[in-house]
Amino acid sequence: MEQKLNNNSGNLKNIKIPQGKLGILTPGMGAVATTLYAGVEAIKLGLAKPIGSYTQMGKLRLGKRSEKRYKKVKDLVPLASLDQIVFGGWDLFPENAYEAATKAKVLDQQLLQNQSIKESLSKISPMSAVFDNSYVKNLNGPNVKKYKNKMEAAELLRQDIKDFIKKNNLDRAVMVWCASTEVYNPIKPVHSSLESFEEGLRNNDPDISPSQIYTYAAIKERVPYVNGSPNVSVEIPAIQELAKEMRVPISGSDFKTGQTLMKTIVAPGLRHRLLGVAGWYSTNILGNRDGEVLDDPGSFRSKEVSKTGVLEDILSKEDYPELYGDLYHLVKINYYPPKGDNKEGWDNIDIFGWLGAPMQIKINFLCRDSILAAPVALDLALFSDLAMRADMHGIQEWLSFYLKAPMVGPGLRAENDLSIQLLKLENTLRFFTNEEIINHLGLVHYGVAEE
Numbered sequence: 082m083e084q085k086l087n088n089n090s091g092n093l094k095n096i097k098i099p100q101g102k103l104g105i106l107t108p109g110m111g112a113v114a115t116t117l118y119a120g121v122e123a124i125k126l127g128l129a130k131p132i133g134s135y136t137q138m139g140k141l142r143l144g145k146r147s148e149k150r151y152k153k154v155k156d157l158v159p160l161a162s163l164d165q166i167v168f169g170g171w172d173l174f175p176e177n178a179y180e181a182a183t184k185a186k187v188l189d190q191q192l193l194q195n196q197s198i199k200e201s202l203s204k205i206s207p208m209s210a211v212f213d214n215s216y217v218k219n220l221n222g223p224n225v226k227k228y229k230n231k232m233e234a235a236e237l238l239r240q241d242i243k244d245f246i247k248k249n250n251l252d253r254a255v256m257v258w259c260a261s262t263e264v265y266n267p268i269k270p271v272h273s274s275l276e277s278f279e280e281g282l283r284n285n286d287p288d289i290s291p292s293q294i295y296t297y298a299a300i301k302e303r304v305p306y307v308n309g310s311p312n313v314s315v316e317i318p319a320i321q322e323l324a325k326e327m328r329v330p331i332s333g334s335d336f337k338t339g340q341t342l343m344k345t346i347v348a349p350g351l352r353h354r355l356l357g358v359a360g361w362y363s364t365n366i367l368g369n370r371d372g373e374v375l376d377d378p379g380s381f382r383s384k385e386v387s388k389t390g391v392l393e394d395i396l397s398k399e400d401y402p403e404l405y406g407d408l409y410h411l412v413k414i415n416y417y418p419p420k421g422d423n424k425e426g427w428d429n430i431d432i433f434g435w436l437g438a439p440m441q442i443k444i445n446f447l448c449r450d451s452i453l454a455a456p457v458a459l460d461l462a463l464f465s466d467l468a469m470r471a472d473m474h475g476i477q478e479w480l481s482f483y484l485k486a487p488m489v490g491p492g493l494r495a496e497n498d499l500s501i502q503l504l505k506l507e508n509t510l511r512f513f514t515n516e517e518i519i520n521h522l523g524l525v526h527y528g529v530a531e532e
């Protein structure tokens with residue numbers, strides 16, 4: 082139903098109202114996915130607060146500062162409510178979401194034992210996965226589909242989506258990739274157009290990865306797709322062509338959570354103050370299944386690409402050769418089982434200031450990986466659904482705020498500064514609601530600009 086809503090804040094653009102239920106489908110039902118499912122249940126029950134979620138807690142200013150108008154994001158734009166969400170997913174391990182969450186050991190056991198949470202998670206059993214061990218070397222599981230070729234695999238996934246929507250009486254769905262990081266698979270000729278990609282699906286082309294098959298299936302079903310990993314999936318021209326053709330929003334890649342989140346907070350500050358950076362050494366230890374997968378050099382290479390690009394982009398050699406021309410940037414991830422999901426990251430940053438004097442910054446972040454990722458996954462799902470209802474399609478740059486390697490239009494440079502990414506997100510929400518775009522100029526007080 083297309084209609085303008087009265088949100089007590091001016092008119093909305095033509096956005097369909099979020100009627101009925103929204104399915105959030107996650108390929109992968111591991112640590113991130115089950116922390117998301119359980120968290121939403123706990124919040125609905127009033128047992129926890131949605132900390133870290135901008136859609137649930139964020140506020141933004143509207144109009145001039147003098148108007149003193151602030152509004153919660155969820156009161157400004159028509160987002161699906163948590164009560165309208167139904168979760169589902171695929172995994173190569175057959176455990177239901179309660180069993181998988183227990184294994185992942187992210188959540189407090191007391192919370193997981195809550196009768197209502199336990200019951201709703203136990204009802205979510207994974208659909209069988211499209212999986213290929215040559216893309217994730219350190220995993221093997223029994224709950225996998227059999228198919229003659231990759232086009233048939235895509236058709237099986239499309240049928241899963243249709244069945245899930247029908248069975249749960251959903252109005253619509255979004256897909257958020259929460260499965261493992263695949264081996265690095267840069268763009269090849271088969272990815273260059275939709276025609277060559279579909280030909281490749283039929284011919285079982287080895288360069289087409291499982292995540293690309295899920296992406297294709299989602300978009301063919303007009304289900305918006307978010308890539309929470311560094312896999313090359315929404316990045317390929319064939320998928321972007323399909324997203325445009327089907328008028329479906331896509332975004333990626335890789336949830337911006339621990340160390341990279343810190344980088345996109347600290348590095349822009351150093352750049353804005355014109356402080357030089359000679360070196361940035363980052364290392365992590367983590368012991369969850371994600372860490373085990375990343376122990377394989379092929380999967381680590383995917384992560385390395387998404388993690389290193391951020392800094393090189395913010396501390397640009399081209400813009401400031403004298404400050405960043407010799408930047409030495411190194412990222413390591415080590416699998417260390419005793420840590421579980423409690424990742425520990427260290428950053429040693431060698432900087433230099435006035436007259437070239439050297440200084441150092443050390444960051445030791447003892448984070449909870451999936452605790453940081455769950456609200457990011459929730460926001461990306463809800464905003465992708467909003468984008469779909471607003472008829473936005475193709476790459477959603479305004480969601481860069483959440484992503485380590487944000488996608489942008491062809492030939493454009495990605496914006497990696499977290500505060501500029503937030504400004505872009507806020508201004509997009511203002512745009513949706515016909516509110517004034519805020520540029521923070523504020524010269525009216527000096528008599529040189531008009532209100």
Ligand SMILES: NC(=O)c1ccc[n+]([C@@H]2O[C@H](COP(=O)([O-])OP(=O)(O)OC[C@H]3O[C@@H](n4cnc5c(N)ncnc54)[C@H](O)[C@@H]3O)[C@@H](O)[C@H]2O)c1
Nearest residue numbers: 109111112113172210259260261262310336370371450454
């Ligand atoms: N936790 C974070 O903070 C964070 C941050 C950024 C990105 N990520 C990415 O999110 C993803 C999920 O992380 P996690 O910690 O939940 O990992 P996890 O290992 O706990 O869960 C991933 C699940 O995906 C399943 N899987 C693998 N390939 C699959 C396929 N083809 N189809 C269906 N299921 C498949 C695995 O069996 C596993 O259960 C990873 O790619 C990770 O790199 C996580």
